[in-house]
Amino acid sequence: xxxxxxxxxxxxxxxxxxxxxxxxxxxxxxxxxxxxxxxxxxxxxxxxxxxxxxxxxxxxxxxxxxxxxxxxxxxxxxxxxxxxxxxxxxxxxxxxxxxxxxxxxxxxxxxxxxxxxxxxxxxxxxxxxxxxxxxxxxxxxxxxxxxxxxxxxxxxxxxxxxxxxxxxxxxxxxxxxxxxxxxxxxxxxxxxxxxxxxxxxxxxxxxxxxxxxxxxxxxxxxxxxxxxxxxxxxxxxxxxxxxxxxxxxxxxxxxxxxxxxxxxxxxxxxxxxxxxxxxxxxxxxxxxxxxxxxxxxxxxxxxxxxxxxx
Amino acid sequence: xxxxxxxxxxxxxxxxxxxxxxxxxxxxxxxxxxxxxxxxxxxxxxxxxxxxxxxxxxxxxxxxxxxxxxxxxxxxxxxxxxxxxxxxxxxxxxxxxxxxxxxxxxxxxxxxxxxxxxxxxxxxxxxxxxxxxxxxxxxxxxxxxxxxxxxxxxxxxxxxxxxxxxxxxxxxxxxxxxxxxxxxxxxxxxxxxxxxxxxxxxxxxxxxxxxxxxxxxxxxxxxxxxxxxxxxxxxxxxxxxxxxxxxxxxxxxxxxxxxxxxxxxxxxxxxxxxxxxxxxxxxxxxxxxxxxx
Numbered sequence: 001x002x003x004x005x006x007x008x009x010x011x012x013x014x015x016x017x018x019x020x021x022x023x024x025x026x027x028x029x030x031x032x033x034x035x036x037x038x039x040x041x042x043x044x045x046x047x048x049x050x051x052x053x054x055x056x057x058x059x060x061x062x063x064x065x066x067x068x069x070x071x072x073x074x075x076x077x078x079x080x081x082x083x084x085x086x087x088x089x090x091x092x093x094x095x096x097x098x099x100x101x102x103x104x105x106x107x108x109x110x111x112x113x114x115x116x117x118x119x120x121x122x123x124x125x126x127x128x129x130x131x132x133x134x135x136x137x138x139x140x141x142x143x144x145x146x147x148x149x150x151x152x153x154x155x156x157x158x159x160x161x162x163x164x165x166x167x168x169x170x171x172x173x174x175x176x177x178x179x180x181x182x183x184x185x186x187x188x189x190x191x192x193x194x195x196x197x198x199x200x201x202x203x204x205x206x207x208x209x210x211x212x213x214x215x216x217x218x219x220x221x222x223x224x225x226x227x228x229x230x231x232x233x234x235x236x237x238x239x240x241x242x243x244x245x246x247x248x249x250x251x252x253x254x255x256x257x258x259x260x261x262x263x264x265x266x267x268x269x270x271x272x273x274x275x276x277x278x279x280x281x282x283x284x285x286x287x288x289x290x291x292x293x294x295x296x297x298x299x300x301x302x303x304x305x306x307x308x309x310x
Numbered sequence: 311x312x313x314x315x316x317x318x319x320x321x322x323x324x325x326x327x328x329x330x331x332x333x334x335x336x337x338x339x340x341x342x343x344x345x346x347x348x349x350x351x352x353x354x355x356x357x358x359x360x361x362x363x364x365x366x367x368x369x370x371x372x373x374x375x376x377x378x379x380x381x382x383x384x385x386x387x388x389x390x391x392x393x394x395x396x397x398x399x400x401x402x403x404x405x406x407x408x409x410x411x412x413x414x415x416x417x418x419x420x421x422x423x424x425x426x427x428x429x430x431x432x433x434x435x436x437x438x439x440x441x442x443x444x445x446x447x448x449x450x451x452x453x454x455x456x457x458x459x460x461x462x463x464x465x466x467x468x469x470x471x472x473x474x475x476x477x478x479x480x481x482x483x484x485x486x487x488x489x490x491x492x493x494x495x496x497x498x499x500x501x502x503x504x505x506x507x508x509x510x511x512x513x514x515x516x517x518x519x520x521x522x523x524x525x526x527x528x529x530x531x532x533x534x535x536x537x538x539x540x541x542x543x544x545x546x547x548x549x550x551x552x553x554x555x556x557x558x559x560x561x562x563x564x565x566x567x568x569x570x571x572x573x574x575x576x577x578x579x580x581x582x583x584x585x586x587x588x589x590x591x592x593x594x595x596x597x598x599x600x601x602x603x
Contacts, residue, residue, distance in 0.1 A: 019576035032508050033426035035538045039413030041432070043477035048439040050459065058450060065453075092420035117319050126575075127589065128348045134585040136504050137557035139578045144354055146567060152369050154354055160370065186347070191596060205316035212320055221318050247445040250539050254559060268445050275449045276544060284449050291446050299441040 022175040042160045044299070055292070058285035065281075077290075080274075083283075088262040089270040092177060093246060093270045096266065100245040101179065103185040104192065105238060109191075112196035112223065126197070130190035140187040145170070148179055148255075170256050171262040180251040180264055188244070192237060199233040200226065243295055267291050334599075352578075356576040358570035359383060366568045382448070390565065394550065395557035402533040402542075402553060405469055406476035410531050411524065413477045418486035419512050423498060433487070441478040445540055451475065455545050461522035472535060472553075482527045485595075489523040490516060526595030529588055537582055554580075 005273060021031040034041075055080045063069040080086055102247055147154040148169035151226060155164040199293055207225045227234070252258050258265035260271075266289055274284035323329045358366060359382045360375045386392060421433050422424065444451070455465045465471045493516060501511050517524070535553070542553040554559055554577050562570045585592065 012505075016404060031425040033420040033424035033429070035434065036420035036508070037426070038426065039409075039415035040436070040483070042478055044415060044436055044439065044473050046454050046458065047451050047475040048442070048447070048476040048480075049435065051447040051454060052442060054450040054453065065457075104519070113318070114336065116317050118337055118340065121341050125340055125344050126593070128344045130593070131348055131352070131582070131585070132534070134581045135578045136539075136555045136581060138539050139574045142559070142562065143351060143574055144380055146358075146571065147351070147354075151346065152367055152371065154351075154371075156370070157371055164539060166524040186351075194593055194596050200317075200591055208316055208318060208320070218318060226318060243443055244443070247443050249445055253540075263329075268448075271449065272540070275452075281449055281453075288446055292442060294444070295441060295446065 108192035382572035422490035
């Protein structure tokens, strides 16, 4: 996923220098190549490139797809901005991203660090941590919805077992968002863990030996050897995580419907509601454009960092 | 030997008496923790659906069903239309697999080996879609399905609504192109001198040696169709056309929790099975995509 690294766009030097060809041949070669590309080009155009542009256009229009669209300037943006759910949606998305990062970014790295030290049961642990990633998210979310049930739900039963006070989970504004973070972390933790594990295996053992000879303890070895050596992958994963968690949708959609009292409404969920519940594509697109801009900032920051790296 | 497997903790520290104790304590702790966190919920799901209605609602719960009751599984299968949804999903995943592999392999081959003019611009544009997740452009992409530009077709509730967008996957293009780049050009030029066409080179030389990456891309494509929720929710809204994820939610509305739980088990069997069978490929693909480069 280090997709936007500079190297990828540099042409691979060809082993054999091509002989200069006649113009006709060159045109034919290009036509063949674009023939091969055509299927993918059409699909990318229809489902990625055109929608990106169209979202920007739609956000400045009032459009019911029956009458000709009307340009309304920034009206959609001001309308969305004044929506009482707008501020909570951004606040919740930011909060969700932050909490999901705290859990879903740091925990997998710690787990990977420990797993990498183990010589036993590693296959089992690796298999098990990835198991939830393979479940359809709808299944995981519905499963946790049942666990969160304040009555016979598993979580309150466990709390009860240890004589701890039970929680209202999804029904309380205090715990609803964190409940979503728990599901999300549970079902996504595995991929990060396995990616870090692979990265850790590429750290040269000599470095640890050298650090040990210099008298560095375990934590200093992690800080001065492991983290710098896996810096790039840590950075890439941070960006991927932010992009993935900022579009939180299925959790509020299936668990809470954005409630209680907008405590779990997210930007993408609000966008979905605008379009498919209120038929307001202009407002929905305005939200989409805002989210695109935020993600663009992160992408730009990432590009900048990975360029400095080289 | 020791330096080959050397990690943060030194072998010397590990082989000491306390080192060994701490090591084994950590192993046991991790196994117990992971089993509790990742396996127990699944156990609870499978056994919960085996309990009778009364036992299921009992507080405190029983940890093992007092008798196996398969009624919930039967109900889920018969009342929730799961067979229909499963068949649909297999059909969608199969088509998505065929289209995305066909088009993306051809495209990655063209970008890697045929190198047409503006090839790098095309590649950049394809890869930059990775920065814009599909949910962000959900609305305009849905409008494309509702009324495809130029040809004005309505693809709602048709399998094309899942097949064509599956092709527009920057990650597949990235993985395939990267692999093709590693195939030496002289091999291909020799074939070219023998008069082999571009298609023939792709078919007889490139594809046979690309099996590992084709496997990885295939699994990811199929699993992605299986796991997706938002896109099939809005494009395939006809109950007869739904995917398993969407259908499960759709038909859960008036179901007792036992039946729904059995439905969850049935819906997760296919992907878990895929994981058992292709574990190595999946894990290899996961790291191949993120590490190289």
